[in-house]
Amino acid sequence: MKSKVVEGLFYSKDHEWVKVEGSNAYIGITDHAQHALGEIVYVELPEVGDEFTEGETFGVIESVKAASDALMPVGGKILETNTELEDSPYMVNREPYESWIIKVELSDESQLENLMNAKEYQEFCDKEE
Amino acid sequence: MKRTYTKLIFEVSKKGNKGYQLPSWEADNKSTDSLIPSDFLRNEDVELPEVSEVDVIRHYTLLSNKNYGVDTGFYPLGSCTMKYNPKINEDMAAMAEFATLHPYQPQETIQGALELMYNLDKMLAEIAGMARMSLQPAAGAHGEMAGLMVIKAYHQHRGDTKRTKIIVPDSAHGTNPATAAVVGYDIVEIKSTKDGAVDIESLKAALSDEIAGLMLTNPSTLGLFETNIKEIADLVHEAGGLLYYDGANMNAIMGYARPGDMGFDVLHYNLHKTFSTPHGGGGPGSGPIGVREDLVQFLPAPLVEKNEKGYYLDYDRPLSIGKVKGFYGHFGMLVRAYTYIKTMGKGLKNVSEMAVLNANYLMHRLKEHYYLPIDQVCKHEFVLGGLQADTMDVSTLDVAKRLLDYGYHPPTVYFPLIVDGAIMIEPTETEGLETLDGFADVMIKIAEEASEKPSLLKNAPYDTDVRRVDEAKAARDLILKYTK
Numbered sequence: 001m002k003s004k005v006v007e008g009l010f011y012s013k014d015h016e017w018v019k020v021e022g023s024n025a026y027i028g029i030t031d032h033a034q035h036a037l038g039e040i041v042y043v044e045l046p047e048v049g050d051e052f053t054e055g056e057t058f059g060v061i062e063s064v065k066a067a068s069d070a071l072m073p074v075g076g077k078i079l080e081t082n083t084e085l086e087d088s089p090y091m092v093n094r095e096p097y098e099s100w101i102i103k104v105e106l107s108d109e110s111q112l113e114n115l116m117n118a119k120e121y122q123e124f125c126d127k128e129e
Numbered sequence: 130m131k132r133t134y135t136k137l138i139f140e141v142s143k144k145g146n147k148g149y150q151l152p153s154w155e156a157d158n159k160s161t162d163s164l165i166p167s168d169f170l171r172n173e174d175v176e177l178p179e180v181s182e183v184d185v186i187r188h189y190t191l192l193s194n195k196n197y198g199v200d201t202g203f204y205p206l207g208s209c210t211m212k213y214n215p216k217i218n219e220d221m222a223a224m225a226e227f228a229t230l231h232p233y234q235p236q237e238t239i240q241g242a243l244e245l246m247y248n249l250d251k252m253l254a255e256i257a258g259m260a261r262m263s264l265q266p267a268a269g270a271h272g273e274m275a276g277l278m279v280i281k282a283y284h285q286h287r288g289d290t291k292r293t294k295i296i297v298p299d300s301a302h303g304t305n306p307a308t309a310a311v312v313g314y315d316i317v318e319i320k321s322t323k324d325g326a327v328d329i330e331s332l333k334a335a336l337s338d339e340i341a342g343l344m345l346t347n348p349s350t351l352g353l354f355e356t357n358i359k360e361i362a363d364l365v366h367e368a369g370g371l372l373y374y375d376g377a378n379m380n381a382i383m384g385y386a387r388p389g390d391m392g393f394d395v396l397h398y399n400l401h402k403t404f405s406t407p408h409g410g411g412g413p414g415s416g417p418i419g420v421r422e423d424l425v426q427f428l429p430a431p432l433v434e435k436n437e438k439g440y441y442l443d444y445d446r447p448l449s450i451g452k453v454k455g456f457y458g459h460f461g462m463l464v465r466a467y468t469y470i471k472t473m474g475k476g477l478k479n480v481s482e483m484a485v486l487n488a489n490y491l492m493h494r495l496k497e498h499y500y501l502p503i504d505q506v507c508k509h510e511f512v513l514g515g516l517q518a519d520t521m522d523v524s525t526l527d528v529a530k531r532l533l534d535y536g537y538h539p540p541t542v543y544f545p546l547i548v549d550g551a552i553m554i555e556p557t558e559t560e561g562l563e564t565l566d567g568f569a570d571v572m573i574k575i576a577e578e579a580s581e582k583p584s585l586l587k588n589a590p591y592d593t594d595v596r597r598v599d600e601a602k603a604a605r606d607l608i609l610k611y612t613k
Contacts, residue, residue, distance in 0.1 A: 036549075041604035064600040065543040067303075089605070 003032035003125055006097045010112055011121035012073035017097065018115060024079060026100035029061065029070065032125050034096045037063040040089045043101060045081040052076065054111055058102060061092070074111040076104030133594050134191040139611050141188050142178035148185060176613070195594065197538050198410065203564050205491075207510045207541035207553025208302070208350065210380045210402035211409075217472060218405060218465035227464055232456040236441050243440035246457065247433040249467045250417075256477070257376075257396055258389020259419030263428045265458040268414025269377065272397030273308035273344070275429060276418045278450045279395055280342050280371050281312060282427040286448060289369070292341035296332070296370075300325055300350040300545045302377060314341060321547055324503045325351030325512075327361055336368040346375040347391065348382070350545040351503060352488065352510035352555075362392025371395060379403040380557070381485060381508035384478030394421045404466035415462035429453045483558035484509040487565060491556055494569040498576040502548055509557070515550030516579050523579040523586045525550040530597060531578065533590040535571045 005011075010018040015033035019026040034040065042062040052058050052072045059070040080103040085091060091099040106112075116124060162170060180188070198204070204211035222228065230239055250262045266272035277295070284292045295309040296317045306316045317340070319331040326349060343365045347355040355361070365372050374388040374396035380403045388396050400415035401408040408414070420428060430449040431442040442457070473480065485508050492511040496504065500514040515525040529539035529552070541553040556565060578585050590596060 038543075039601035041601055062604070064604060066546055090601070 003030065003035055004097070005031070005118050005122045005125070007118045009097070009118065010073070010115035011118070011124075012071070012115055013124065014071045014073070016071065016073045018073050018112070019100070020106075020112065023109065024103060024105050025074065025076065027073060027102050027104060028100045029092060029096060030121075031096045032128075034093050037061060037068060038065045039063055040092045043085040043089045043092065045083065045085070046078050046102065048078050048081060050078045051107070052078075053107075054114075062089075070101065072104075073115060074104075075107040077107065079103045079105055134195075135594060136188065137611060138178045138180065138185075138188055139176075139613075141180050141184050144179055146179045146181045146184065148180065148182035176611075196410070199408075202536060202538065203556075203560060203568055204538040205540045205554045205556050205568065206538060207352075207512070207555040208377055208544070209408065209541070210377075210399070210509075210555060210557055211538075212380070212402075212405055212557040213559035214405045214407055214465075215469065215472065218468045221468040222461045222464045227461070230460075237439065240439050242460070243433050243442070245467050246460075246463060247435060247440055249463055249470070250433065252467075252470050253398060253417055254419050256383060256387070257374075257398070257419045258387030258391075259396065260422040261425040261428060261432070262417045262419045263432065263453075264415075264417045264463055265429045265452070265454040266397065266416040266418055267454055267459060268401070268412065269375075269397060269399045269416045270304040270308055271453065272399075272416030272418045273304055273373070273375065274311055275416075275450070275453045276373055276395040276397055276420075277309055277312040277314065277342075278453075279418070279420055279424055279427045280373065281314075282448065282450050283371065283424055284341055286427070291339055292370070294339050295341055296335050296343040296365075298327055298345065298349075300547050301344060302346070302350065302375060305344045305375060309344065321349075324505075325349045325353055325545070325547065326355055326357065329357060329360065329364075332361065332364060336364060336370070338369060340365075340368055340370045342371040342373050342394075344373040344375060345393075346378050347388070348378050348508040350378075351512050351548070352378070352381070352507045352553075353503065353505065354381075354508055358391045366392065377402065378509065381481055381510075383481045384475075385481055389419075389421065394424060395419070400462050400466040405469045406462045406465040413459045413462065415459045415466065417458070431457070480558050481509070484556075487556040487558060487560060488554070490562075491554055491565055491569055494566075495554075495572055498573045499552065510553060510555035512545065512548050513552040513554070514548050515552060516576060523583045525552055527586040527589060528552065528572075528575055528579070531575050531586045531589040532571065534592045535575075537568060537571065 011030065015030045017028055017030050040061060040063045044060040046058045052075060054072055054075045056072050057069040058072050061068050061070050082100050085099065199211050199213055226241060230242055246264055250264060253262045254260060266275045293315055294317050295314040296319055297305045297309065298321050299318050300321045309316055317335050319335050320328050322328045347358055349355050362372055371394040372392055374393035376396050376398040379398060383403060395418065397416045397418045400406045401412050406415060426448040427450055429452055430446040431444045433440055434443040488507050488509050488511055492507055495513065500517050502514045516523055525542050529542045532539045543551055544553060545551060
């Protein structure tokens with residue numbers, strides 16, 4: 001099954017997407033990631049105001065198969081969390097690119113350079129499959 | 130009718146039914162609130178079921194008939210070592226001389242029980258290549274916790290307080306990072322190589338003077354022997370850390386290789402896996418830990434010691450991490466494990482031999498029909514990566530569900546996480562060739578069904594009391610108690 005990749009987002013090797021708006025960014029998991037996880041049953045969100053560095057665990061995504069850490073693709077401070085996911089975690093399966101998990105204030109915009117663009121991420125996934 | 134019995138005890142309840150009879154009351158009747166302050170009284174009635182004695186017996190007997198266990202069929206649940214539990218273990222544990230002991234009895238009256246613990250300690254230590262054991266931990270994860278507390282005590286005793294991290298491979302059992310976190314460590318996850326081994330470069334990069342230790346199992350979670358274990362041990366020790374051995378896979382190497390000789394410093398066993406004590410259905414488990422000589426001082430207190438007067442519980446252990454369990458652990462399980470070791474004797478080596486042979490036999494029969502990611506001699510278990518590519522629209526879960534129709538407990542699925550669609554099969558040594566062939570035939574038949582008639586698998590199981598369960602709903606909409 002070919003996973004969907006959206007143009008204009010940044011992607012991490014851990015299968016998170018980053019949508020940048022000014023000095024802030026929305027972060028979620030990719031279509032590839034939600035396929036691999038299977039049906040998602042719980043999303044554990046961080047507290048607003050928490051600060052995380054690049055690669056740190058900001059939450060947990062639990063599916064029928066496993067509980068997986070969600071890692072920060074870039075460092076930042078949590079501005080907002082998508083609390084709708086507490087009641088409707090399956091939205092991450094249905095619309096992975098609409099269902100952002102956290103909104104952060106980027107601590108260092110240059111970290112975005114370490115991420116992939118849509119084309120590079122597509123190739124990255126093809127290699128994994 | 131009875132096979133499909135699905136009632137709750139509350140549904141059997143009928144007002145006024147009861148299973149007891151009290152003598153008539155001769156004293157004056159007093160109201161409850163004249164005896165107990167109203168603050169402590171409930172306002173509503175307790176919703177307890179009202180049933181007769183025979184109703185209770187039938188209800189629970191019908192439920193128990195639904196059980197599937199090692200005594201009813203093949204149970205190849207990978208990483209769990211669901212071997213047959215010899216009934217002589219039960220005979221020994223039921224002996225009045227053990228079963229009627231009280232844990233507060235004077236020690237001179239429980240010499241036999243103390244001797245058994247003392248000897249079991251020595252035997253388990255010998256098998257592991259360790260100096261001494263603590264028999265207290267209640268099960269595997271509890272053993273891990275106690276073992277990590279020993280590691281922590283060791284570093285603290287040396288005044289080395291910088292070590293706040295534990296390294297865990299990404300293929301590890303989930304209990305490894307979980308127990309490390311409970312003990313207060315940060316977890317550093319390292320990647321495995323393609324064949325499930327420790328990636329030496331990742332390990333080197335993770336090591337520092339902040340590392341308290343590495344948690345590992347050998348054979349690895351993929352059932353393959355970690356051939357670099359000496360190098361791994363040296364690297365961790367050079368960095369000042371300790372090596373923790375998760376005994377989950379001990380059934381593969383018993384009598385052939387000892388974790389202590391490989392360089393491990395602390396380990397836990399699962400007596401309910403390797404040493405044939407009951408597993409599942411509440412066990413209870415038992416997870417003794419063993420340590421190398423200089424760590425014995427940190428083991429939980431008490432240990433059983435021996436002097437000229439006999440055996441005694443030694444509480445005088447100033448550096449001990451303290452007690453980790455009420456009384457002395459799950460004593461009944463210790464009796465069973467002791468019985469197993471004594472009845473097997475040198476046969477313990479055959480256990481590992483046959484466990485490895487059985488796993489390799491099944492692997493060879495199945496690898497033409499399922500995807501085998503790593504094709505090499507396995508130890509006591511092996512991991513398939515689901516069906517082969519041309520039948521990809523049928524998932525590992527579908528295969529597991531279809532196995533229920535053929536009367537088998539499915540293998541472990543979707544673990545380890547490093548193999549997509551994992552099917553983890555551990556036949557154990559107690560299964561004969563006929564059983565292995567029967568299972569292999571069914572697995573091959575299911576693979577054929579998957580390519581010829583995928584919908585058959587998609588809708589399985591058909592022949593169980595409850596059909597396909599909605600696992601996502603079960604996790605999302607939890608119903609934790611009965612309400613009318």
